[in-house]
Amino acid sequence: MIGKSISHYRIVEKLGKGGMGEVYRAEDTTLSRDVAVKVLPDEFTGDPERLARFEREAKVLASLNHPHIASIYGLEQADGKRFLVLELVEGQTLARKILKGPLPVDEALEVCRQIAEGLEAAHEKGIIHRDVKPANIQITAEGKVKILDFGLARASHEQPQEVDQTHSPTITEAMTLPGVMLGTAAYMSPEQAKGKTVDKRADIWAFGCILYEGLTGKAPFAGETVSDLIAKILERDPDWSALPAGTPPRMRALMEKCLRKDPRERLRDIGDARLEFADMLASTGTGLEESAISAKGAAGRLGAPALWIGGAVAAIIGTLLVLAGARVFGPHAPEPRLRRYAIPVSQLKADFQHPARISPDGRLLLFSSGKRVVVRDLGRFEPQEIAGAEGAEACIWSHDSRRIGYFKNGKIWVSDLAGEHTTPVCGIPAGGGINGADWGPDDTIVFARYLEGLYLVLAAGGEPRLFLKPDTTEIDFHHPQFLPDGRHILAVAHRKNGPNAAIVVSYPEGVRRNLGEFDHLNVVRYAPSGHLFFTYEHGVEETRVVPFSASRLEITGPPIVTLAGGLYPSLSLDGTLCYSLGSSRRLRELVWVDRQGRVERGPGLAQLGLDDPAISPDGRTIVVATYEGANSDLWRLDAARGTRSRLVSGPYDKYSPVWTPDGSKIIYLMAQSPASVLMEIAADGSGSPRRWGMGGRQTITRDGRTIFYQDAEGVQQKIYRLDRTEGATPVMVTANPATREINPALSPDGKWLACLSDEPGSFEVFVRRTPEGTQKRQVSLNGGEWPFWSRDGRALYYWEQGALMEVTVGTGPAAEFGAPKKLFAADDVGVELEHEFRPPACSPAADGRFLMVRRVAGDPTSGILLVENWAEDFRK
Numbered sequence: 100m101i102g103k104s105i106s107h108y109r110i111v112e113k114l115g116k117g118g119m120g121e122v123y124r125a126e127d128t129t130l131s132r133d134v135a136v137k138v139l140p141d142e143f144t145g146d147p148e149r150l151a152r153f154e155r156e157a158k159v160l161a162s163l164n165h166p167h168i169a170s171i172y173g174l175e176q177a178d179g180k181r182f183l184v185l186e187l188v189e190g191q192t193l194a195r196k197i198l199k200g201p202l203p204v205d206e207a208l209e210v211c212r213q214i215a216e217g218l219e220a221a222h223e224k225g226i227i228h229r230d231v232k233p234a235n236i237q238i239t240a241e242g243k244v245k246i247l248d249f250g251l252a253r254a255s256h257e258q259p260q261e262v263d264q265t266h267s268p269t270i271t272e273a274m275t276l277p278g279v280m281l282g283t284a285a286y287m288s289p290e291q292a293k294g295k296t297v298d299k300r301a302d303i304w305a306f307g308c309i310l311y312e313g314l315t316g317k318a319p320f321a322g323e324t325v326s327d328l329i330a331k332i333l334e335r336d337p338d339w340s341a342l343p344a345g346t347p348p349r350m351r352a353l354m355e356k357c358l359r360k361d362p363r364e365r366l367r368d369i370g371d372a373r374l375e376f377a378d379m380l381a382s383t384g385t386g387l388e389e390s391a392i393s394a395k396g397a398a399g400r401l402g403a404p405a406l407w408i409g410g411a412v413a414a415i416i417g418t419l420l421v422l423a424g425a426r427v428f429g430p431h432a433p434e435p436r437l438r439r440y441a442i443p444v445s446q447l448k449a450d451f452q453h454p455a456r457i458s459p460d461g462r463l464l465l466f467s468s469g470k471r472v473v474v475r476d477l478g479r480f481e482p483q484e485i486a487g488a489e490g491a492e493a494c495i496w497s498h499d500s501r502r503i504g505y506f507k508n509g510k511i512w513v514s515d516l517a518g519e520h521t522t523p524v525c526g527i528p529a530g531g532g533i534n535g536a537d538w539g540p541d542d543t544i545v546f547a548r549y550l551e552g553l554y555l556v557l558a559a560g561g562e563p564r565l566f567l568k569p570d571t572t573e574i575d576f577h578h579p580q581f582l583p584d585g586r587h588i589l590a591v592a593h594r595k596n597g598p599n600a601a602i603v604v605s606y607p608e609g610v611r612r613n614l615g616e617f618d619h620l621n622v623v624r625y626a627p628s629g630h631l632f633f634t635y636e637h638g639v640e641e642t643r644v645v646p647f648s649a650s651r652l653e654i655t656g657p658p659i660v661t662l663a664g665g666l667y668p669s670l671s672l673d674g675t676l677c678y679s680l681g682s683s684r685r686l687r688e689l690v691w692v693d694r695q696g697r698v699e700r701g702p703g704l705a706q707l708g709l710d711d712p713a714i715s716p717d718g719r720t721i722v723v724a725t726y727e728g729a730n731s732d733l734w735r736l737d738a739a740r741g742t743r744s745r746l747v748s749g750p751y752d753k754y755s756p757v758w759t760p761d762g763s764k765i766i767y768l769m770a771q772s773p774a775s776v777l778m779e780i781a782a783d784g785s786g787s788p789r790r791w792g793m794g795g796r797q798t799i800t801r802d803g804r805t806i807f808y809q810d811a812e813g814v815q816q817k818i819y820r821l822d823r824t825e826g827a828t829p830v831m832v833t834a835n836p837a838t839r840e841i842n843p844a845l846s847p848d849g850k851w852l853a854c855l856s857d858e859p860g861s862f863e864v865f866v867r868r869t870p871e872g873t874q875k876r877q878v879s880l881n882g883g884e885w886p887f888w889s890r891d892g893r894a895l896y897y898w899e900q901g902a903l904m905e906v907t908v909g910t911g912p913a914a915e916f917g918a919p920k921k922l923f924a925a926d927d928v929g930v931e932l933e934h935e936f937r938p939p940a941c942s943p944a945a946d947g948r949f950l951m952v953r954r955v956a957g958d959p960t961s962g963i964l965l966v967e968n969w970a971e972d973f974r975k
Contacts, residue, residue, distance in 0.1 A: 106177035135185040159249045167217030169245045188245045194233035207313035213244035215373040222299045231305035232286040284328050285318045289360045292329045300362040307357025315341045454667030458500040461671035486518030493533040498540045506533045525556045525563050535578035540585040547576040578622045603652050624668045628970035632668040676966040686955045691948045696923030702741035705955045712942045712950045713756045722756040746784045759803040798845040807843040818843050847892040864897045890945045901925050929953035
């Protein structure tokens, strides 16, 4: 048949032959894709039983839609032939892979985890495979598993019928019914071997056989003849001594449960096997880590097996926790091998507001956990808190991995790993935080400031020096990193218009070189293997790896791999990669919080990236921003019932909604390049959005005629007023050009404008009369931010050092402001506070409560992935 066509499928080559037909690679000439075509032999076309089985396979496959089960495209007939059109899965079978030798423990576990997921999906549909074996497991080059050949599958509700035993397709070419043996004998369960009716527990037996064979390189039962083999299946146990010495005890226990001869005593559900994996990996005193840690000695690597890229990230988080692996050093060390370990957020208790950093020597992990900063030795279980570093940002490692640096309370600090010796390095000028830092080999620290340039300071202390200013096309720089020579610094230039740029700057000369421009580029990191890691954030985050010459300071080729869901990569000098998993868009929910900090569940379901709630003037409707795809859209929620409808969608992020006082319109921001844009839409979603021009965070007057807003992205850090009339021109409200002002909030009566001003030297909350700007007074005392008013205007609220503060407002003509009073801390109610350019998600209600957004407990959207010797696969 090679070279011929059946219908519009051109046969290219033969792939294999089974009891139910021959399988070919074919070209679908209509859709221009390669497929697998399974053709029923001519001698079977007159056999109603064979045809029925063939059609049943098609229906079985059509009912299954799972990433670990090969898909079916169609059941067709042409030129007198019946054939299935199937997904062509490139790669090699597990049988062929095992011929090369036993699999490492972590790889065997990962392969079997995927098999378990695929079988679980089939069993949930009532489908029993009945021929699970390594030859029916295909593994792609990326490590993705696909279960093949459901030709012997049967729905669990089907009624078997007596047939002739002389036609078993594998052993004696018979149908798989009572009194008939089917499947490859080495993987048949005892009840299958006896010719009894089987259920899903037969698949579980075969699954146990595969796990055993993956670890040992040989099947658990063998014999010279089928009869001898069946006798061993029925009478003997596997040779457990053949398991490798490093096999964790609980993994062996799982195999024993799968290979119990009495199906009543066997593991009852393949989903239990998947859960057993998670339970083993989650243990802190028994199971996988017991044997692995004893085997690894001083190497001390801790983590969990994980896939390299793609959609399996979601499966890793939530099921895989802690697994230790060993590395051998010395003159007889084996060839470096790629290893992957995941540490999910549920085990770390981390919040990931700031990226995790692996130490240069690859032994330690530095990350934020709640408001704490902790260091975790990768050879131990418990993280160690850095005393005095609570709430710190921009945490970095010294070049010798013995100290850390961080930004807190307007200063950069250096500390030992116990937190016993902490010294200030320098103060940071008022206004703006740090957007990444690094510690160079000559004990110089480089840091980027929001809306400014790159600064240098000695770790021993001194005055910071502005090293590189943004040019006229740029806003600021992100995440600087010293290259290994200590003479060049890598960074991202944040552009006002168009794509961001990756740059290299010579040190100390300050001569810059552009490596290229990239849409949505956020982070660029250098890998000692000779690569750059580019992280892009545009709703769906990803990291691309490109080859890079550190000597020529240039990119030398196209991307070689993409990490889907990979965020903020960090690399050690020994070739270990660390990055955050999942999405920066966390699963969040609405909650009501009263003035005493008591929390009550709010309306609506938990949503990805839920943010910016705004309650309508009548209190009946809530507008929120949330992610349903690559960009955030605005949605309307019924405050009583929680039902929702989309208000505005389309390209670009939409956020920061504000109701007009009459409840008829929504003013919101759209993150369109070069900066955010003020938009307006009818509150019921009718009509088209209206564009008012560039602008940042906004508030609106009581009569709805005037918008106060900060300049787009806070570049100039001034506040403007814009009348909502056609052709109106913005007017700057900030009177003193030397003063920076952001975050405007207008009182309900329209008489007072609250904002942040750096007039005292650091940002504090101020209020002043509008529109004349008189009676300006300072309200906060210790660095307040994000002011907002109560619905009746009798209280002004703002955030100060992680706590919500309240200032009462008198009703007289002078509007006396009381002393600030702390209501509750954000941590107490589970609310996450972002940096000063991202407000806490909070909206006041008429009854005095606050509608807030908090992260859903147990949200598995983040974790840490560790990859040892990640570049080895690409070198090969």
